[in-house]
Amino acid sequence: MSVSLLAPLTTNPQPRVLHPTRAVPSDTVRPTRAEVNLGHLRHNLNVIRRAVGEVPVWAVLKADGYGHGAKAVARTLERAGAAGVCVALVEEGIELRQAGINIPILVIGGHYARAYGELLEHRLIPVIHQPEQLEDLAAELTYRESGPFSVHLKLDTGMGRLGIVPAELPRLVRLLEKHELVRLEGLMTHFARADSSDDESMLEQRAKFDEATAYLTERGFGPRLRHMANSAAIFAGPTHHLDLVRPGISLFGVAPSPKYPRELLPVMRVRTEVVAVRTLEPGQSVGYGGTFTASRSSRIATIPMGYADGLSRSLSNRGQLLIMGKRVPIVGTISMDMTMVDVTDLPECHVGEECVVLGPQKGALGSDTITATEVADHMGTIPWEVLTQVSRRVPRFYREP
């Protein structure tokens, strides 16, 4: 069979997201990997369900499922009974539809550009946060001679980020009256201070939300699905559960505030293996810039994971890792592909020894866990950033317990 060199180049018109590969051990040479425990994911979903009773759970899987691999996570949660999924990008929604996810997918990021056609084709529900978007969608529906299409409306009740403000509601109602094909199915908002359990500010946002709901309902556009609860608001009690809840971080087992239940289990475990061990004399230093100098005769182990893998350079001389179930300190400056730890206090440490960067380890010397919250504290950030920064170079391995 001959192929014409003059044939037009085929271009792929689909928006795509980049994501780490789903891997098996034989695919990888380097022992650095993120193990994703799908059993723990299901467990966390059940913990959330116990907190919300009959209220449907729409799992927030933006940023590749908080770094865990959105496709595998979405499949697992769909089978386990999640009622819907929220993503930030149209691209992320398409990826999940193409992976065979069938439950509703809500696109919460608010950026559609000219992708209204893609929204319709892939049955993605847009969150409308500007009246103009409603007009653009209506134009696309008319052009395609399409039937009615559901949207959710985002209200800005205090976040100051995205969403229509109360003053814009009259204009929005006029547009809904004009464009009958656009159906207002959902009404949502997002808390600015749920994580610090600031009840007063939450109630203030709630009052604005209820006012807007009443305004829309009086004009015949009462939303069927009202929602505002992220993880922190879910575990703060039933007040804000409404018609569906939107947990993200708690699905992945991270409890950033004391109100989260203790039963949540971490889903991601990042591990690697020691590639070299050396002895330093007092006065010798480690790594770029010599930022760590041995004050005693020291054994230093090198692991094949660096800032390009998501082990933040800000953990240099600060963070800790686990070897044999015991904590060892990161010493020196973290490089792009490598990190050094001081293993002088371990009775022994050989090349090939497992080293855990995030999650639990049971070893000869004990058992311990590096939590995303603890890493975040060392870095001066939040656990959300710790999970989402594990880079594409770290293959994800999926485990069913």
Ligand SMILES: *Cc1c(COP(=O)(O)O)cnc(C)c1O
């Ligand atoms: C990310 C996000 C959530 C989930 O928040 P968590 O704190 O991770 O549970 C819910 N709603 C919106 C709009 C979000 O952007």
